[in-house]
Amino acid sequence: MTDSQAPDRTGTNPLAPAPEGARTAAGVVTPELVAQLTKGVVGSGRTANHTPFTGEKLADLPESTPDDVRRAFEAARAAQAVWEKVPVRQRAAVLLRFHDLLLERQAEVLDLVQLETGKARLHAHEEVQAVAVAARHYGRKAPAYLRPKRHTGAVPTLTKVTELRHPRGVVGQIAPWNYPLELSVGDALPAFAAGNAVVMKPDTETCLTALWARDLLIEAGLPADVFQVVLGDGPVVGPAVVEHADYVSFTGSTRTGREVAQGAAARLVGVSLELGGKNAMLVLDDADIEKAAAGAVRACFSSAGQLCISIERLYVHESIADAFLERFAARTRAMRLGSSLAYGADMGSLAGERQLKAVERHVEDALAKGVKVIAGGVARPDIGPYFFEPTILDGVAESMAVCAEETFGPVVSVYRFTTDDEAVERANSTPYGLNASVWTKNARRGRDVAARLRTGTVNVNEGYAPAYGSVQSPMGGMKDSGLGRRHGSEGILKYTEAQTVAQQRLLPMAPSLGMDDEGYARFMSTSLRLMKAFRLR
Structure with a gap:
């Protein structure tokens, strides 16, 4: 996009960031902005969303019915028939333009992510980073992933075989509230590059972020009807999305994921699911204690622990456990909680009352059973209605809820081990298998331990960012943590149907x-x- 094509960033442009002095919820989420973003929502009812920082309403929003979902799929299907005929390099170029616009205008979406999720600004920026990396990767690599491939035929020289990749059609995407930029448009980008349309149901409480990203993609050249958005209660709108989709992409809880998979299976359509996790971090006896303690803070408390790949179980070798805990606890107690739309806070708020109650239930159950609180353990209503201090629990039994169930909050349990074999066995003793972390000074030892962990990704000497950010490699869960993968070739090929075209020459496959x-x-x-x-x- 040339400078002459760039949108006016001043005056009445509703997408321009609010002036510094007006960067409050009311200053950022103006009626003009809401009208601009929601004009593409297919919905005939009314609903609203709220900011976790104060609990106050952010915006009045359209609400979709099952019939609205049907109409959204009809519009998307008509648009997709045209979009798939656009050459793949032109489709990929939309992603590259989106990449540039996103980085240029990140201040706008950072405000929205913070207001809708309650997370600290640096944690909101992780979403910008992840989406930009995905846009660049598929913008560059989609033509190679999707190009026709030659294979050896049944009879060499006589049988010419080509593998083609066709878009599935209209992808139904159900996105969660915790990463409203990355887990909405971030997952949709490869679907668009592959020639699909998308009907997305973002969580209502964080839908403005997804709608902002849709607006930016349209500005980057995506036809508006190729990207439809519907809003409403999950039990009402979600099944309607699954009912009409040619493929389903879902990120959320394992319980709901099973329901989505059953609905898709009944229609014999494909599905990818990224579900829950109870992720483990292993600090081996030769780990750098200072680096491991700093890494544990990032791994456990980013986005207030509301991250599927964050760490909730911390296994530390008994020979270094006390020294590690001392440093980890000191760093945790020093964390700054805040709700400012600016950099500086180390952690933000939980997303709402439901998350706060889940965290309180796990902590209270552990305390009632004799667990020791090393840091945190209390809510902070003086900061905001859903703030909870980053919490370290020691002495947790594996039968307790905080060990067995996904907390999805800023709470980590510490366990001691004596051998690598014991640590691996205990880390694997969960129905989940999404992410893990291993800390050691010995690179080979780290890789060997990592290979024994039954998780889709493992990070050595970091918590989650290296594996997730390495977008040429697949990311997803084993066991109850999901099906399918995002990123890499699998992240785009899942949105396609493979077709084999075999041409027989000279002689038939017969006498x-x-x-x-x-x-x-x-x-x-x-x-x-x-x-x-x-x-x-």
């Missing part, structure tokens, strides 16, 4: 040149032996 059936069978048997001898695959 010919005067051969009878028996002669043809002898000829083919000899050919098969020769193909093995020549190491053909």
Whole structure:
């Protein structure tokens, strides 16, 4: 986009960031902004969302019915038929323009992410980073991932085989509230590059972020009807999305993921699911204690622990446990909680009352059973209605709720171990298998331990960011943590249908040149032996 094509960032532009002095909820989420963002929502009812910082209403919003969802899919399907005919390089170029616009205008979306989720600004910026990386990757690599591929045919030289990739059609995407930029548009980008349309149901409480991203994609060149948005209660709108989709992308709880998978299976459509986690961090006896303590703070308390790949179980070798805990606790107690729309706070708020109650239930249950609080353990209503201090619990039994269930908050339990085998066994003793972290000074030892952990990603000497940010590699869960992968080739090919086109030349795959059936069978048997001898695959 040239400078002459750039939008006016002053005056009445509703997408321009609020002036510094007006950067409050009311100053950022203006009626003009809401009208601009929601004009593309297919909905005939009314609902609202709220900011966790104060609990106050942010915006009045359209609400969709199942019939609205049907209409959104009809519009998307018509638009997709045109979009898939656009050359893949032109589709990918939209992602690259979006990448530049996102970085240029990140202040706008950082305000929205903070107001809708309650997270600290640096944690909101993690979403900007992740989406920019995905946009760059698929903007550059989509043509290579999707190009026709030649394969050896049944009879070399006689059979010419090409593998084609076709878009699935209209992807139904159900996105969660905790990462409203990354887990909405971040997952949609490869679907668009592959030639699909998307009907997205973001969480209502964080939908302005997703709608802002939609607006930016349209500015980058995406046809508006290719990206439809519906809003409403999950139990009402979610099944309607699954009912009409050609493929379903879901991120959320394991319980709901099972329901989504059942709905998709009934229609024989594909599905990818990123679900819950009870992720473990292993601090081995040769770890750098200072670096591990600092890494644990990032791993456990980013976005107030409301991150599927954050750490909730911390296994520390008994020989260094006391020294590690001393440093970890000191760093945790020093964390700054805040709700400012600016950098500086180390942690923000929980997303709402439901999350606060879940955290309080786990902590209170542990305290009633004799667990020791090393840091935190209390709510902070003096800062905001849903703030809870980053919390470290020591002495947790594996039968307690805080050990067995996903907390999804700023709470981590510490356990001691004596051998690597014990640590691996205990880390794997959960139905979940999303992410893990290993800390050691020995690179080979770290890789060996990582390979034994039954999780989709493992980070050595960091909590979650290196594996998640390495977008050429797949990311997803094992066991109850999901199906399918985002990122890499799997992250875009899942949005396609593979088609094999085999062209037979010169001779048919049948008796010919005067051969009878028996002669043809002898000829083919000899050919098969020769193909093995020549190491053909």
